[in-house]
Amino acid sequence: MDIKINNQIENVSRRSFLKGLGVTSGALVLGGVMPSSMPVFAMTQEMQYKLNLFVTINTDNSIDIICHRSEMGQGVRTCLPQIVADELEADWQKVNVVQGLANNEYGNQNTDGSSSVRDFYDTLRQMGASAKQMLEQAAAETWKVPVSEVKAQDHLVKHQSGKTLSYGDLAETAARITPPKVEALKLKNKADFKYIGKPLTSVDLPDVLAGTTEFGQDVNRPNMVIATIERAPVLGAKVKQFNADKAKAVKGVVDVIKIDGTDGAPAFNPLEGIAVLATNTYAAQKAQKLLEIEWQLTDNKNHHSAEYLQQRKAMVQQQGKVHRTTGDVNKAFSQYKNQVNATYTVPYLAHAPMEPPAATAEYRADGTCEVWACVQAPQRTRDVVAARLGIEKDKVTVNTTLLGGAFGRKSKPDFVAEAALLAKAAKRPVKVIWSREEDIQFDYVHAISAQHYQAAFDDKKQVKAWLARTSFPTIGSTFDGVAKEPQTWETQLGFADVPFAIENLQCEVCEAPHHLRIGWVRSVGNIQHGFGVGSFVDEMAHQVGQDPKQMWLDLYADDRLVDVNQGGYKYGNYWSDIKKYPIETKRFKNVVELVTERAGWGRKLPKGQGLGLSVHRSFLSYIAVVTQVEVKNDTVKVQKMWCVADCGIISNIDRVEAQMEGSMIFGMSIALLSKLTAKDGKIEQSNFHDYELVRMNQSPQMDIHIVESDAPPAGVGEPGVPPVSASITNAIFAACGKRIRDLPVKGQLNIA
Amino acid sequence: MLTVNINNQNYQVDVEPDTPLLWVIRDVLAMTGTKYGCGKGLCGACTVHFNGSPTRACSIPVSAAIGQQITTIEGIEDNLLIAPSAKAIKQAWINENVPQCGYCQSGQIMAAVALLKENQSPSDQDIDNAMTGNLCRCGTYPRIKQAIKTAAKA
Numbered sequence: 001m002d003i004k005i006n007n008q009i010e011n012v013s014r015r016s017f018l019k020g021l022g023v024t025s026g027a028l029v030l031g032g033v034m035p036s037s038m039p040v041f042a043m044t045q046e047m048q049y050k051l052n053l054f055v056t057i058n059t060d061n062s063i064d065i066i067c068h069r070s071e072m073g074q075g076v077r078t079c080l081p082q083i084v085a086d087e088l089e090a091d092w093q094k095v096n097v098v099q100g101l102a103n104n105e106y107g108n109q110n111t112d113g114s115s116s117v118r119d120f121y122d123t124l125r126q127m128g129a130s131a132k133q134m135l136e137q138a139a140a141e142t143w144k145v146p147v148s149e150v151k152a153q154d155h156l157v158k159h160q161s162g163k164t165l166s167y168g169d170l171a172e173t174a175a176r177i178t179p180p181k182v183e184a185l186k187l188k189n190k191a192d193f194k195y196i197g198k199p200l201t202s203v204d205l206p207d208v209l210a211g212t213t214e215f216g217q218d219v220n221r222p223n224m225v226i227a228t229i230e231r232a233p234v235l236g237a238k239v240k241q242f243n244a245d246k247a248k249a250v251k252g253v254v255d256v257i258k259i260d261g262t263d264g265a266p267a268f269n270p271l272e273g274i275a276v277l278a279t280n281t282y283a284a285q286k287a288q289k290l291l292e293i294e295w296q297l298t299d300n301k302n303h304h305s306a307e308y309l310q311q312r313k314a315m316v317q318q319q320g321k322v323h324r325t326t327g328d329v330n331k332a333f334s335q336y337k338n339q340v341n342a343t344y345t346v347p348y349l350a351h352a353p354m355e356p357p358a359a360t361a362e363y364r365a366d367g368t369c370e371v372w373a374c375v376q377a378p379q380r381t382r383d384v385v386a387a388r389l390g391i392e393k394d395k396v397t398v399n400t401t402l403l404g405g406a407f408g409r410k411s412k413p414d415f416v417a418e419a420a421l422l423a424k425a426a427k428r429p430v431k432v433i434w435s436r437e438e439d440i441q442f443d444y445v446h447a448i449s450a451q452h453y454q455a456a457f458d459d460k461k462q463v464k465a466w467l468a469r470t471s472f473p474t475i476g477s478t479f480d481g482v483a484k485e486p487q488t489w490e491t492q493l494g495f496a497d498v499p500f501a502i503e504n505l506q507c508e509v510c511e512a513p514h515h516l517r518i519g520w521v522r523s524v525g526n527i528q529h530g531f532g533v534g535s536f537v538d539e540m541a542h543q544v545g546q547d548p549k550q551m552w553l554d555l556y557a558d559d560r561l562v563d564v565n566q567g568g569y570k571y572g573n574y575w576s577d578i579k580k581y582p583i584e585t586k587r588f589k590n591v592v593e594l595v596t597e598r599a600g601w602g603r604k605l606p607k608g609q610g611l612g613l614s615v616h617r618s619f620l621s622y623i624a625v626v627t628q629v630e631v632k633n634d635t636v637k638v639q640k641m642w643c644v645a646d647c648g649i650i651s652n653i654d655r656v657e658a659q660m661e662g663s664m665i666f667g668m669s670i671a672l673l674s675k676l677t678a679k680d681g682k683i684e685q686s687n688f689h690d691y692e693l694v695r696m697n698q699s700p701q702m703d704i705h706i707v708e709s710d711a712p713p714a715g716v717g718e719p720g721v722p723p724v725s726a727s728i729t730n731a732i733f734a735a736c737g738k739r740i741r742d743l744p745v746k747g748q749l750n751i752a
Numbered sequence: 753m754l755t756v757n758i759n760n761q762n763y764q765v766d767v768e769p770d771t772p773l774l775w776v777i778r779d780v781l782a783m784t785g786t787k788y789g790c791g792k793g794l795c796g797a798c799t800v801h802f803n804g805s806p807t808r809a810c811s812i813p814v815s816a817a818i819g820q821q822i823t824t825i826e827g828i829e830d831n832l833l834i835a836p837s838a839k840a841i842k843q844a845w846i847n848e849n850v851p852q853c854g855y856c857q858s859g860q861i862m863a864a865v866a867l868l869k870e871n872q873s874p875s876d877q878d879i880d881n882a883m884t885g886n887l888c889r890c891g892t893y894p895r896i897k898q899a900i901k902t903a904a905k906a
Contacts, residue, residue, distance in 0.1 A: 073853030073890045201849050208854035209842045211785020211825030215855055218784035226779065251768055280779035281788075282771045354789050354797060354855040354889045404787070404855025405889045436790040654849055658895070662852055665891025688794040688887060697880040699893035 049175035051131040053105060054084055054124065056098075057175075061155070061168030063090050068100035069120075070111040070376045071204065072353075072403035072410070073662070074717045075655035078203050079117060080124055083651055086195040087128025087188060090167070091155035097203045102378030102398035110377040112411050112520065113574065114619035114715025117651045121713045125196075129185045131174075138173035139165050190710070199654030204402065215404045216358035216374030221429035224360065225254055227422050228284040228433055230291050231273040231442050232261060234681035235516055236298035238272050246290040247276055252283030256291070257425050259418060265481030266517045268384045270418045271442060277426055281433055297681070303515035305348060305448055305678040312450035312512055313343055316469040320508035321485060324496040325567035327504030332465035336456035340543040342536055344453075345742045346528040348676035348683075349446035350691055351521050355404020356439040360431040361385075361419035368395045369420055374403040376411035388417045389424060396420075407522040407666075412444050440691050441683040444519025445676060447472035447512075451495075451532035456504075461544040463555065465504040470495050472528065477514035485509050486525070492572050493525030494618055494722055497564045498533060499583050501557035505566070515681060522666060526618040526722035531671075531743060534614030534726025538733065548613055548730065549596050556585040556592075574619050580712055581620045587646050588615060591624035591707065595644040598703055599626035608632050609639070610734025614726035619715025621647040625664070627700075627727040631736040636745060637752035638668060638728060640701040645720060648711035660704045660720045667724020668700075669693045672745045698751070756817050758783070759827030769815035774798045776814045777824060785825035785858050789887070796886030799859040800824050804833065806866040806882075825858040828865055837868040837903075844903035852890035860886050864900050873904050 047059045056064040065081040081097050084090075100106055108119065132152045139157035140147040142165065149160045156164045190196075207213045232238065244256035254277050261272025274291050278284035333339065359373035369389055375381045378398045386393045403410055419432040434442075449472035456465040474490060476483035486509040491497075496507035521527065541551035562583035564571045573581060592615055596602075599611060608631055615624045626642040641664045650656045673692040677684045685691040729740040732749070740748060753764045756776065765780045777786050777800070786809055789797030793811040800809045801823040823831050828838035841864050844850075851857045860883070867874055867882035874882070879900050888896070 071853075073851075075852070199849070201846065202851065204854060205846060205849070205851060208851045208857050209845060209861070211783075211858050213854055214784070215787075217788055218778075220782050220784070280767065280771065280775050282775040282779075283768070285791075352889060354795065354853065354887065355787070356789075402855075403853060405853045407889070433788075436792070436795075658849070658852055658892075661894055662891035665893060666889070687792050688790050689792070693887055693889060694891070694893075695885075695887060696883040696893045696896070699891075699897070702894050 049171035051134055051174055052127050052179060054127040055088065055131040057167050057171035059168050059171055061166050062094045062096055063088070063167065064096045064098045066100045067097050068106035068109050069116045070378070070400050070403055070406070072111065072376065072406035074116070074659055075202060075652060076111070076116045078200055079651040079655055080120065081203070082195040082198070082200050083121060083124040084128040086193055087125045088132045089152045089154065092195060092200065094155055099400055102382040104379060109379050110411065112376055112408055114718040118576070118620065118713045118715060121649065121651070125187055126182060126185055129187050130179050133180050133185065134174040134177045135167055135170050137177050138170040142170070142173060197650055197653055200652055213402050215355050215402045216372070217355055217404065217433060219360040219372040219401060219431060221360055221362060224429040224431055225277045225279060225426065226281050226284050226433055227275045227277045227419070227430050228281070228288045228435065229259065229273040229275045229418060230288050230293060231271040231438065233295060234297045235266065235300045238296045239274065240294040240296045242274055242294065243292040244274070246292070247287035250278070250283055250287040250290065252279040253287045254278060255426055257422055259421055266478050268380065268412050268414050268417070269388070270414050270421065275418070275422055277422065277430060285435065300515045301681040303678050303681045309345055309448055309450065312448070312471045312510070313345060315471050315510040316343060316450045316452035318510070320469050320471070320510035322567065323488065323491045323507050323509055324564060324569035325506040329465050329467050329504045329506040332504035333454065333456050333467070336458055336464045338457040338544070339454060340539055341452065341454040342539050342741055344451045344532045344535055346449050346531055347743065348448045348516070348678065349521055349527070349670060349674055350440050350443045350676055351407040351409035352439065352691060352693065353403070353405030353407055353409055356434040356436055357410065357415040358431065358433050359416040359419040360429060361416070361423035362429045363389070363420065363424040363427070367391060368397070369423070370397040370399070371416055371420060372399045372401055373413070373416045373419070374401050374406070374410050375413055375416060376403065376406050377413065380411070381413035381416050384413045384417050385420045389420055408520040409443065412519060436688070437686045440676070440685055440687065444478065444517045446521035446527060447474070447518050449528040451528060453532060453536040455536070455540050457544055461546065463502050463540065466498070466500060466502045467506050468495060469508045469510055470529065470532070471510035471512045472525070473512045473514035473518050475518050475520055478518050484513050485511050488570065489572055490525045494529035494533060494616055495525065496569060497571060497583070499562040499564070499585060499588060499617065500555040502555070516678065523618060523718040523721040526616065526718070527670060530614065530616045530722025531725040534616065534723055535729055535741065538612070538726065538730040539739070547602070549592060549601055552592050552613065552615055553589055556588045559586040574715070576620060581714065583617065587622045588617065591615065591622050591644045591646050594705060594707065595624040595626050595642050598644065598705060599628070599642040601626065608735055610731045610736070612727045612729065612731030612734055614723040614730060616719070616722040618719040618722050621645060621714040621716065621719040623719050623723050625723040625727040627731045629728065629731040629735050631732060631738070631749065635750040635752050636732055638698065638700040640703070641727070642703040643720060644705045644707060646707035646709055647716050647719070648709050648714040650706065650713065650716070653706060656706050656716050657704045659716045660706070661702055663720025664702060664724055665694050665699060667721045668698070668728065671725035671728045671743060672751050675744050692746070754814055754818055756814060756822065757820065758822045759824060759830065765814065767814060770813045772810050773800070773812050773814050773817050773822070774809035777809060783824055783826055787855055787858055789856065795856070796859040796863060797856050799862040799886065801834070801862060801866060806863050825862060828862070834865055834869050837865045840903040840906045841865050841868060841899070843906065844899035847902055848895045848899040850892050850895040850899050852892055856886060856888045860888065860896055864896070864903070867900065868903055874900060
C-alpha cells in the first residue's frame with residue numbers, strides 16, 4: 001500500500017517536485033526511491049544549495065533539514081532532523097527544520113505505526129553522512145588537497161594544516177559534487193554521536209510558548225470562510241431533503257452546500273452532509289443547528305453497542321476460525337483438569353485529539369488545489385483530494401501543519417476532502433472545522449471487542465494449554481465494506497503473536513460485522529489484546545497460587561527467538577524483517593526484571609493497596625509496566641506507575657520518555673474512564689463530560705526507564721499503551737480481590 | 753460594532769453579541785494562540801485571563817467582555833501584573849521540555865501563570881485544583897506539575 005524508502009541514495013535533481021519544496025534551483029538532490037543516478041550541476045539560485053532530498057545549505061551558513069513526517073506530539077520534527085544533523089556534523093543551533101510537502105520522493109510519509117525513526121533511521125543517517133562527505137570533497141577541491149586531509153566537524157571543514165571553511169562557504173561547490181554511493185558512506189560510531197540519542201529540546205517549543213504555532217485549526221487564508229457540517233447520523237445515511245432557509249438567515253452565513261456521501265465502503269471519503277459556510281465559526285455552528293434535514297437511514301440504525309457486545313461475548317465462547325495453532329488444545333483440555341478461563345471486553349473508543357480535525361482548501365481557477373491540514377498521511381491526503389475533485393494528483397499540494405494530537409484519527413483525510421469539495425463549490429478558500437461533538441460522534445472508532453481465554457495446568461502447575469479467541473469489527477470493513485472478522489494483520493497485534501512457551505496453543509477469531517467506521521487508535525488491536533493477555537496471565541498465576549511475575553517469566557521460558565508461524569500462520573512483524581527484529585524472550589524477561597526491581601515488586605503494602613504487572617511487545621518494542629493502586633470505599637486511585645521500555649536504538653531520550661509518560665496517561669484513560677456507546681446506530685457521547693479522559697488530579701507519580709540498547713530502532717509512540725490497562729486492573733485485584741474484565745473500570749468502581 | 757480590549761489594545765468587531773469571545777479572538781482578530789478544544793468549558797484549551805482570572809473564552813459571550821481586560825497567551829509577557837509569573841512559567845516549561853503536540857499548552861500556561869500569580873508556593877493539591885480543568889490528551893501532566901514547582905522556586 002505505501003512505498004517504503006529503500007537505502008539507495010540517488011540523484012533525483014531536476015525533477016518537478018523541487019518546485020513543491022519551494023526551491024526553484026535545480027541543485028543536487030538525493031532521493032530514496034528513484035531510478036539510477038545522474039550527476040547534475042547545481043544552478044546557483046536563491047542562495048540555497050540542496051545537497052540532497054533532506055539537506056539544503058544556505059550561504060548564510062544555516063542549514064535547512066526536511067522533516068517529511070507529521071508532528072503530532074511525538075517529537076519527529078526534532079527527532080528526525082537531529083539524526084541528519086549528527087551525521088552531517090552540523091551545529092544544531094544553525095539548523096532550521098522545514099516541513100516537507102506531500103511527495104513520493106520521501107518514501108512513506110504516513111505517520112503511524114510508530115515507524116518514523118525505525119523506518120528512516122538508516123536513511124537519515126545516510127543523508128547526513130552523504131552531505132557531509134560532499135562538503136569535505138568540496139573543501140578538498142577548493143584547497144586542492146586530498147580529501148583524506150580534511151575533516152568536517154562543528155559546521156566547518158578543517159584541513160590538517162588548521163585552515164577551515166564553513167559549510168556556508170562550501171555550499172555552492174558541494175552542490176556540484178556527485179553524491180557518494182551508499183557503500184562509500186562512512187557513518188559515525190555510536191561513541192561519537194553528538195545528537196543521536198540526546199535529549200534535544202523540541203524545535204517547536206518557542207512557538208508553543210509564544211502562542212504562534214500553526215495547527216490545522218489555525219490556518220487563515222485571504223477571503224477564507226469557515227464551514228461546519230451536519231453529517232449523516234448513521235453510517236451510510238443519505239439526505240432525503242433539506243431546508244436551509246433558517247440557517248441562511250443567520251448573520252455571517254454566506255452559503256449552504258450539500259456534500260454527497262459515497263456508496264460502499266467508507267474508506268477515507270467524507271460522510272454525506274450539509275455544510276454551512278460563514279464568516280466565523282460561531283455563525284456557522286449556530287446556523288448548522290437551524291438546518292432542517294430529513295435523513296434516509298440505513299440498517300445501521302439498529303446497532304446498539306450494549307446488545308452487540310453481549311453477542312460478541314457469546315460468540316467467543318464458541319470455536320472460531322483458527323489463525324495460529326500448535327499441538328492439540330482440545331486433547332490437552334480433556335487431559336488436564338486444572339483450568340481457568342475468562343472473557344474480557346473493551347468498548348468502542350474515540351481518538352479525541354485535543355485539536356478536532358480541521359482543514360483548509362483553496363481550489364484555483366487553473367484547476368489546482370492547495371490544502372493546509374493537520375494530517376498524518378500527506379500523500380494519502382493528496383490522493384483522496386485528487387480523487388474526490390476528479391483532478392490529477394500532481395494538481396494537489398498538501399501542506400502539513402502541526403497536529404494537535406492525532407493518535408490515528410488524522411491519518412484519515414475525510415475532513416480534508418470535505419474542505420476541498422467545499423472550496424471548489426464555493427469558489428473561495430474554505431476552512432472546515434469539526435466541533436468536539438462531531439469529533440466524538442463521527443470518528444473512525446477503535447473497535448469494540450470481546451476476547452475469551454482458557455488455560456490448563458498439569459499436576460506440577462505447569463501451563464499445558466492456551467486457547468484464545470478474539471472478536472471485533474475489523475478495520476478491513478472500512479475499506480471493503482464487507483469483511484466480517486478480524487484480519488490476519490490484526491491478530492498479529494498482541495494476540496496470535498504471544499511469545500509463550502506452551503506446547504498446545506491455539507488462537508482463533510470470531511465474527512463481528514461492522515456498523516460504524518472502524519479505525520485505528522494508538523496501538524490499534526494491541527489495546528484490547530494487551531488487556532486480555534495481560535489480565536489472563538495474572539489470572540493464571542492466581543489460579544495456581546503463583547507470583548504473577550514468575551508466571552510471566554515461566555511463560556517466556558528460556559532465552560530464545562520465538563517463531564509464531566505455527567499451523568500456517570503468517571506473521572508480519574509490524575511490516576519488518578523478522579531476522580532484523582526477532583521476537584526475543586530475553587528482552588521480555590529483561591524489562592520484567594527491571595520494572596519489578598524498580599517498583600519493589602513483592603514488598604508489603606498497606607491494606608487496600610496493590611501492585612499489578614503487565615508486559616507487551618508491539619511495534620517491535622518491549623514494554624513492562626507496574627502500577628500501584630489504592631482501593632478504598634470502592635474507589636480506585638492510581639498512585640504510581642513504573643514503566644521500562646526497550647525500544648532499541650533511540651533518537652532522543654527525552655522524547656522517548658515523554659512518549660512513555662503520555663502512553664501511561666493514554667492507557668489510564670482507556671483502563672479507567674473512556675467508553676463510547678452506540679444506540680440506534682448513533683454514538684451517545686458528545687464531549688469531555690461523557691467521554692472522559694484522565695486529568696491532572698488523576699495523574700500518578702511515574703518512574704520511566706528506557707533500556708539502553710544497540711538493537712535496531714523500534715516503535716516508540718504506541719507500544720507504551722498496551723500493557724497499561726492490565727497493569728492497573730491486576731493491581732486492583734491485588735489491592736482488593738476484585739477482578740475487572742470489562743473496561744473501563746468506571747461503573748464498577750469509582751475513580752479518584 | 754462592539755469594542756473589546758485584548759492585550760491592552762481596543763478592537764472593534766462586527767459580530768452578534770452572543771458570539772463566544774473565543775471565536776472573536778480566533779476568527780475575527782486572527783489571534784490563534786487561544787485554542788478551541790470543546791466549546792463547553794470542559795478542556796481549558798481556550799483559557800484567557802479575564803480581568804486577571806483564568807476564564808474559558810469559549811463560554812463567555814463577547815458582550816460580557818466589553819469594557820473588561822482580556823489577556824491571551826500572546827500578551828502575557830507584556831502585562832506587567834503577570835509578566836514575572838509568565839516568564840518563570842515559560843522558563844520552567846523549557847527546563848522540563850513540557851509540551852508534546854502543544855495544542856493544549858496555551859491554556860495550560862494561562863492557567864499555570866494565574867496560579868503562580870496568586871500562590872508563589874503551590875502544593876500538589878493546589879496544582880491539581882488549578883490545573884484539573886485543563887485536559888492534555890498527550891499526557892504532559894507529570895511535567896506540567898514539575899514545571900509549576902520549578903517556576904515557583906525560581
